Amino acid sequence: MNLKMALGPGTSISGPQLWRTFIGIGAALALLGILASVNLLLATILATYVVGAAMFAGGIFQLFHAFSVRRFSSGVLWGLAALLYLITASIMIVDPLLGASVLTVFIGITLAASGIARLILAFRHSEGRAWMILSGVISIIAAVLVAVSWPWSSLWLLGMVLAIDLISQGVMLMLFGFSLRSAASVQ
Template sequence: MSTTTPDNAAYGGPSLRSGIDTLRSRWGWIVAVGVLISLCGLIALGSVVMATAVSVTVVGFMMVVSGAIEMAHGFASKSWGRFFLWILLGALYALAGVFAIMNPLLAASVLTLMLGAGLVASGIVRIILAFQMKEGAPWGWVALSGLVTLLLGGMILAHWPVSSLYVLGMFLGIDLIFAGTGWIAMGMALRRRT
């Protein structure tokens, strides 16, 4: 006869139920975080150009830090070939980060062009894959998803370089609103369980 409790039956550790019980008492904080994240999303949508510039600047700082870490890894390498490759890779990464920090709107233009091209390519591949799916598979949904992605990428590219001023900030704002809404929904669901 097993001595494990239903809470610990599956994995031998704390269960999902005990984790949810811990979060129940903090549902108010979870809702507050969701509201704050959603407000940040609304602020980003209210000033998409500023949100674009800020997000590219933050990415630039992360690239500089990553480049420095890669160069430090290169100095720790034992062979000369790896040393030069890591140093070169880290230096290029840090240089691109400095470029993004110094001129975030120009960097946003390059990133938006890459985003639009990536969405177009992804949409085309999804449409091709949808028509190669077997009968009974949800090929229609995959094709629709590919068409929407293709159209979104086409719209971004059709309005480029002007679209680079607002696309990244708009995507950031929308993402923050959805993330905040998810936190709010989770907090309210925890409140109902108390």
């Protein structure tokens, strides 16, 4: 796939504005990631607020959907799901440290489950078995580290994940922007 196909139909890679936009957005994201890494507790609290706000908005949409469902029993189930979303979101917004603690437990469980799944898959397939075993073991070790350091890990883990994600997304977008600039200069 070439660069023009990746950008989509009608997109010009010759304009200087496009590559500058990617580099600018990438630099901003990387800077936000660096700022987040300076204060992981604040980044964790902010990440919890964002997740809580998104869940609250989702709960409101689900509640509207519950009232639009024709069958009463289905509407009640949708309404209960919406209330669960709204209650969980409210707890995360009112007490972000409790929300961060719950999210940290969820991350630990997810790491353990994905590590175990990769180990099982590694023994079912011979291709890339060693890498899959290594990946699974690393995920399980990460899950154990989260578990043994909990609840203290809930103070910094989400902030660290957010910082790493922002930095990596920013670097990726900047590199993509530089590749666009190179492609535009070739044309």
